[in-house]
Amino acid sequence: MRRYGPAVLTLLVGAAMLRISLFSVLYLRYVQSGLRPYLVVSGALLVLLGAAAVVRAAREVADEDQDPHDHGHVHSHPTGPRFAWLLTLPATALLLFPPPALGSYSAAREEAQRAAQGVGTFPALPADDPVDLSVGAFTSRAIYDSGRSLQGRTVRLTGFVTHGDDDTWYITRLLVSCCAADATTNKVQVRGADAPATDTWVTVTGTWHPKGRLGSTAAWPPLLDARTVKKVQEPSDPYEKR
Template sequence: MKRLSESLLLLLVGGALLRISVFSADYANYVKPGFRPLLIATGLAMVALAVAVARASARTRAGKGTPLGTGGAGTGEAAGTSAVPGVVPGVVPGAVPGAVPGAVPVLGRLREGRHETAASDPLMAEELHLARMLGRTPKPFAPPPAPDTPHRTPAVAWLLIVPVSAILLIAPPPLGSYAVQQAGTHTPAPPPPTIVDAEREPLKSGRVNVLTMLEFADRAWYGRSLKGRTVRLTGFAVPSARAGEWYLARMRIGCCAADAMIMKVAVRGTPAPPPDTWVRVTGVWDPARPGEVPALAADRAEPIERPESPYE
């Protein structure tokens, strides 16, 4: 991959990060709000790196700092001449059977920015001596490729542009009803009662108690603190295979959408909104059979705008 291509890819990734974290709030679809400063810093760093790589590539193409071994002034290999007096490029004095009369190929290497021959490198002289003893011709020196020489890059490397382009052009929404339906209806086993009931504040009677989905699920395991209490939950609608109910769901993340955990409640008593509609549901706890999803007998379900932070 050429340097110019590398700088373009860095610029696209950095630009995508800045687009979702500086010019919009789309970053909240993928990570927790606290990661916004880190996304901004990373985006700026990648854009700066892309500019630096592009400038270095431009200087190389302009001829500044001509790479060693490519010929031209300063390499000593133009027009069949050598920077080392008395040495013809590719050969040194001292014939070997089977070699060109009066010369043998040079065993060359790069060291500290110089092109060294057997005359100046003891290791190379030893290799040449061993070749003479064995009666074989040493392999000629192959100069290294220029730093900006194009390399064969697997086509799969360009697939990195696909997710970047998706963020720049589409900005995928947060996880929704499709992800919930694909996860199935598995309900984890309840924690021990001594842990569930420890340090839990009682809910107020005669008023609406606003709870998160996690708080409601924790209390619903045994229901002692939910009996006769009105609660309000916020989430998005998910269809249910059972008649007369639908699910209110919300994702809970620890770091990003990749580690999302589904929190859902079965809602009964109100018509099902369209999938992925954000709603605020008010009702009372409806005892469910063991192993089932916690349920809520709803009095009201109000459509709302999607919250700035769609995850808990």
């Protein structure tokens, strides 16, 4: 059975890739949507290669069983260690139990450091009331908008809950450029409402509470005075995009 190991491992990895990219949207936990075709093609190729390797190994076994005393042919036998089968365990786990999207643990690992983007004016907000904004758009306007377009506006933000010191809590989103490996954090401190459990997804409606000088570290993280906090389901695409 050892000769089937590489083939089975290839099949499992290919099947796992197809499961998260072709038959679901779980791939959005790891990469941006534009990479889906590449994942599907890669998964299909791995499945085909794995299947071909299984067929080849089966034929070799059948040939040996038909003529076990044939000394005129040299048959290859795998020489790898027996514990190499353990390599199938991660692939099986990915196939059966895909890991969740990044959450509060990943957000906590990044310190509140912001590049000097420079203060400037932003386009006017839509006339909607409340106006739906991404957490990233809210933080950018709160910290860098010299026109203070958030002043007096009611906004609605959706994200997951993270906790800080002294009973503070934040509505948080992770921002990705390509995949989950390059994720950075945007968060807004919520005031005037009880904190839900960590990693709970919520929609918070409220108003911006100015603090600190624009463009300074004192303005980070921005504040939101909450009017309502509503628990919601985690979106299929949990990350914001640059």
